[in-house]
Amino acid sequence: xxxxxxxxxxxxxxxxxxxxxxxxxxxxxxxxxxxxxxxxxxxxxxxxxxxxxxxxxxxxxxxxxxxxxxxxxxxxxxxxxxxxxxxxxxxxxxxxxxxxxxxxxxxxxxxxxxxxxxxxxxxxxxxxxxxxxxxxxxxxxxxxxxxxxxxxxxxxxxxxxxxxxxxxxxxxxxxxxxxxxxxxxxxxxxxxxxxxxxxxxxxxxxxxxxxxxxxxxxxxxxxxxxxxxxxxxxxxxxxxxxxxxxxxxxxxxxxxxxxxxxxxxxxxxxxxxxxxxxxxxxxxxxxxxxxxxxxxxxxxxxxxxxxxxxxxxxxxxxxxxxxxxxxxxxxxxxxxxxxxxxxxxxxxxxxxxxxxxxxxxxxxxxxxxxxxxxxxxxxxxxxxxxxxxxxxxxxxxxxxxxxxxxxxxxxxxxxxxxxxxxxxxxxxxxxxxxxxxxxxxxxxxxxxxxxxxxxxxxxxxxxxxxxxxxxxxxxxxxxxxxxxxxxxxxxxxxxxxxxxxxxxxxxxxxxxxxxxxxxxxxxxxxxxxxxxxxxxxxxxxxxxxxx
Amino acid sequence: xxxxxxxxxxxxxxxxxxxxxxxxxxxxxxxxxxxxxxxxxxxxxxxxxxxxxxxxxxxxxxxxxxxxxxxxxxxxxxxxxxxxxxxxxxxxxxxxxxxxx
Amino acid sequence: xxxxxxxxxxxxxxxxxxxxxxxxxxxxxxxxxxxxxxxxxxxxxxxxxxxxxxxxxxxxxxxxxxxxxxxxxxxxxxxxxxxxxxxxxxxxxxxxxxxxxxxxxxxxxxxxxxxxxxxxxxxxxxxxxxxxxxxxxxxxxxxxxxxxxxxxxxxxxxxxxxxxxxxxxxxxxxxxxxxxxxxxxxxxxxxxxxxxxxxxxxxxxxxxxxxxxxxxxxxxxxxxxxxxxxxxx
Numbered sequence: 001x002x003x004x005x006x007x008x009x010x011x012x013x014x015x016x017x018x019x020x021x022x023x024x025x026x027x028x029x030x031x032x033x034x035x036x037x038x039x040x041x042x043x044x045x046x047x048x049x050x051x052x053x054x055x056x057x058x059x060x061x062x063x064x065x066x067x068x069x070x071x072x073x074x075x076x077x078x079x080x081x082x083x084x085x086x087x088x089x090x091x092x093x094x095x096x097x098x099x100x101x102x103x104x105x106x107x108x109x110x111x112x113x114x115x116x117x118x119x120x121x122x123x124x125x126x127x128x129x130x131x132x133x134x135x136x137x138x139x140x141x142x143x144x145x146x147x148x149x150x151x152x153x154x155x156x157x158x159x160x161x162x163x164x165x166x167x168x169x170x171x172x173x174x175x176x177x178x179x180x181x182x183x184x185x186x187x188x189x190x191x192x193x194x195x196x197x198x199x200x201x202x203x204x205x206x207x208x209x210x211x212x213x214x215x216x217x218x219x220x221x222x223x224x225x226x227x228x229x230x231x232x233x234x235x236x237x238x239x240x241x242x243x244x245x246x247x248x249x250x251x252x253x254x255x256x257x258x259x260x261x262x263x264x265x266x267x268x269x270x271x272x273x274x275x276x277x278x279x280x281x282x283x284x285x286x287x288x289x290x291x292x293x294x295x296x297x298x299x300x301x302x303x304x305x306x307x308x309x310x311x312x313x314x315x316x317x318x319x320x321x322x323x324x325x326x327x328x329x330x331x332x333x334x335x336x337x338x339x340x341x342x343x344x345x346x347x348x349x350x351x352x353x354x355x356x357x358x359x360x361x362x363x364x365x366x367x368x369x370x371x372x373x374x375x376x377x378x379x380x381x382x383x384x385x386x387x388x389x390x391x392x393x394x395x396x397x398x399x400x401x402x403x404x405x406x407x408x409x410x411x412x413x414x415x416x417x418x419x420x421x422x423x424x425x426x427x428x429x430x431x432x433x434x435x436x437x438x439x440x441x442x443x444x445x446x447x448x449x450x451x452x453x454x455x456x457x458x459x460x461x462x463x464x465x466x467x468x469x470x471x472x473x474x475x476x477x478x479x480x481x482x483x484x485x486x487x488x489x490x491x492x493x494x495x496x497x498x499x500x501x502x503x504x505x506x507x508x509x510x511x512x513x514x515x516x517x518x519x520x521x522x523x524x525x526x527x528x529x530x531x532x533x534x535x536x537x538x539x540x541x542x543x544x545x546x547x
Numbered sequence: 548x549x550x551x552x553x554x555x556x557x558x559x560x561x562x563x564x565x566x567x568x569x570x571x572x573x574x575x576x577x578x579x580x581x582x583x584x585x586x587x588x589x590x591x592x593x594x595x596x597x598x599x600x601x602x603x604x605x606x607x608x609x610x611x612x613x614x615x616x617x618x619x620x621x622x623x624x625x626x627x628x629x630x631x632x633x634x635x636x637x638x639x640x641x642x643x644x645x646x647x648x
Numbered sequence: 649x650x651x652x653x654x655x656x657x658x659x660x661x662x663x664x665x666x667x668x669x670x671x672x673x674x675x676x677x678x679x680x681x682x683x684x685x686x687x688x689x690x691x692x693x694x695x696x697x698x699x700x701x702x703x704x705x706x707x708x709x710x711x712x713x714x715x716x717x718x719x720x721x722x723x724x725x726x727x728x729x730x731x732x733x734x735x736x737x738x739x740x741x742x743x744x745x746x747x748x749x750x751x752x753x754x755x756x757x758x759x760x761x762x763x764x765x766x767x768x769x770x771x772x773x774x775x776x777x778x779x780x781x782x783x784x785x786x787x788x789x790x791x792x793x794x795x796x797x798x799x800x801x802x803x804x805x806x807x808x809x810x811x812x813x814x815x816x817x818x819x820x821x822x823x824x825x826x827x828x829x830x831x832x833x834x835x836x837x838x839x840x841x842x843x844x845x846x847x848x849x850x851x852x853x854x855x856x857x858x859x860x861x862x863x864x865x866x867x868x869x870x871x872x873x874x875x876x877x878x879x880x881x
Contacts, residue, residue: 111677213701214705216705220817301636563742577872618694622699
């Protein structure tokens with residue numbers, strides 16, 4: 001059902017045509033699309049590695065692939081998903097698109113740097129793909145030394161160079177966001193009127209900027225050790241493999257907060273809009289984002305409880321890990337309180353947001369089990385850990401990402417997606433996800449180690465359930481891919497504010513003009529200034545409305 | 548039209564000379580046994596002093612906004628976290644050294 | 649056309665334009681020259697924070713091993729040429745001095761002095777790198793480059809090799825940053841020659857200056873930590 005106007009209006013998508021106009025663009029909105037295509041590509045690649053892993057795990061014997069091959073599969077699955085999908089996903093796509101618009105600016109502070117970030121990301125991705133094509137790497141995405149630096153016979157150097165390069169993409173994006181948020185807010189947009197999405201991305205950018213460089217130098221050292229036979233991490237020469245782990249996890253733990261904070265920012269936006277209510281405890285949620293970013297830098301040793309790390313340091317890291325759960329819990333409480341007496345509608349974005357809250361809570365609580373020294377000794381390096389982080393990264397971050405993509409799809413494209421199919425897909429994803437990963441908690445607790453392609457026969461039932469769940473999850477991911485592409489051409493034309501949401505992005509047209517606003521915004525109200533729960537205009541929610 | 552810089556050339560010369568003198572000092576002190584770990588402490592203190600001079604005067608931090616101060620300090624503070632927590636492990640492990648000294 | 653709504657602040661600050669900025673090109677995302685300058689400066693400080701963490705990681709490794717192998721590290725450090733290290737330190741400090749003079753001269757519209765000081769900074773940087781290269785060559789000759797050819801007196805050999813791994817990695821990363829800095833300075837020199845900088849707009853000179861001083865600060869820490877270990881022994 002198309003709207004009355006097939007508009008000849010100029011906006012950021014039709015202002016210029018041709019591949020070249022896209023490849024040299026400095027428009028943050030177009031760069032967001034470039035990232036969307038790249039990360040979707042890597043998501044598919046990472047997913048394919050997972051497919052082979054789950055197929056192998058259907059049977060207790062190692063009958064599909066050899067052990068070495070399996071090692072490469074889980075390594076590449078981890079490397080692709082972490083560095084080339086999850087870390088960029090929300091910040092590089094939704095963040096790039098929305099940060100300037102939400103604060104009322106024309107673009108980010110450094111648009112050319114933004115484009116450079118995408119090219120750097122692509123270059124790093126090319127290196128890593130080349131390593132995969134040349135035979136892959138088998139060290140695990142964690143690259144523990146001295147196996148990665150000395151003994152592995154796979155393409156370690158090529159892979160770490162790829163990740164090193166991509167790291168700069170992260171750093172520059174974070175730098176861009178920080179400067180933009182500090183210096184380019186519209187008049188009236190004070191810090192405490194900012195959408196929580198912005199607070200989340202600011203906190204994420206702090207981590208980008210202060211954590212990623214440590215990963216960079218760590219990978220340099222691994223590459224140097226490998227290429228020049230140095231011996232920095234080699235115990236036979238007096239080196240300390242645990243030093244590598246400290247350096248690696250100093251980044252890689254905060255990295256998980258890079259993956260979840262933006263999703264939390266999305267969830268705040270979705271909960272507010274689909275409850276027609278201000279986020280309960282806005283200040284607390286804003287400060288909780290910062291607290292997660294800061295405290296998140298103090299806990300990395302909880303990945304090293306059984307590595308040979310001093311038990312005293314382990315105790316300190318354990319306590320600090322309990323502490324970091326608190327701001328996350330504060331957010332969950334506040335979202336729940338927002339729902340209370342809200343006018344709730346169950347559009348697809350809201351389904352993803354609610355799924356996020358439930359699954360993130362489960363993942364987060366199991367994190368507390370892992371932070372407990374005694375329990376961790378039992379479940380470290382088992383499927384319990386794998387289930388824990390997939391609940392957070394897939395049940396949390398990916399669902400936040402999908403919810404955000406659906407919510408802002410009308411703004412980005414000027415089209416609406418088919419709501420029925422979207423709700424169905426959300427449901428399938430939810431079911432598939434839980435069927436895939438809940439059995440893994442049980443497997444881990446019962447003792448099945450991670451990174452093994454053979455296992456005792458008594459674990460087969462749970463593994464089969466997990467693989468079955470993965471196939472359902474795969475179908476669930478495929479459906480939005482299809483209807484979102486379909487909607488670009490056949491979806492109903494969207495107005496400026498189909499969700500009747502608050503926020504500067506909804507006060508400009510869909511899609512926005514290149515400079516985001518026809519008139520420079522002046523902010524006069526608080527964030528999420530929704531009317532009382534009964535609603536203000538009586539418009540039915542969830543239907544596209546030409547505003 | 549000229550804007551008047553807040554730091555004069557004379558001040559720059561002063562800082563420059565101070566940096567050279569501190570360099571000479573740290574080198575000289577290195578040859579004197581201060582006992583225990585004091586040599587390292589002295590070296591780091593002098594280096595820190597030089598760094599502060601460069602930051603405040605050469606990098607104009609003295610006349611910069613609070614935000615610049617915060618980001619200038621943030622890097623060092625985070626580095627401090629990395630070093631302190633890692634060394635808290637290294638120094639409390641038993642049987643740390645592997646190969647021969 | 650979006651109307652710029654940010655008002656220029658009334659306080660005249662260091663480098664802020666107080667007359668029309670005809671010589672300043674304001675990028676389209678910014679409302680005025682001051683916002684552009686503030687954003688660029690903040691951007692450079694954020695970047696320097698990332699550099700602190702980048703070098704910091706390898707400093708941590710150094711600290712860890714030095715605390716463990718203090719005797720071997722002292723023995724290894726004594727093999728470095730303290731005079732070359734001292735000269736290099738002085739050279740870098742001089743280059744920082746010429747760099748601040750360059751920024752100063754840009755602010756007071758003395759173009760020739762700006763160019764001269766940029767050139768001097770570049771030359772001093774090249775002197776530093778040349779001495780470094782010579783040092784590396786000497787170490788190669790003395791079989792102190794980690795790897796198959798490394799040779800060091802008996803009990804300290806493995807830890808000494810770790811010391812030299814850090815020596816080459818740390819000074820190497822530092823040298824890479826110097827080379828990039830020299831490149832940036834060359835760009836500044838070229839543009840200064842074309843009259844691109846004025847008291848109203850010399851932000852790039854300031855920002856490259858910040859980067860250059862940071863690289864100097866890294867060396868200020870590298871010198872005592874690498875060259876002055878256990879010299880009293």
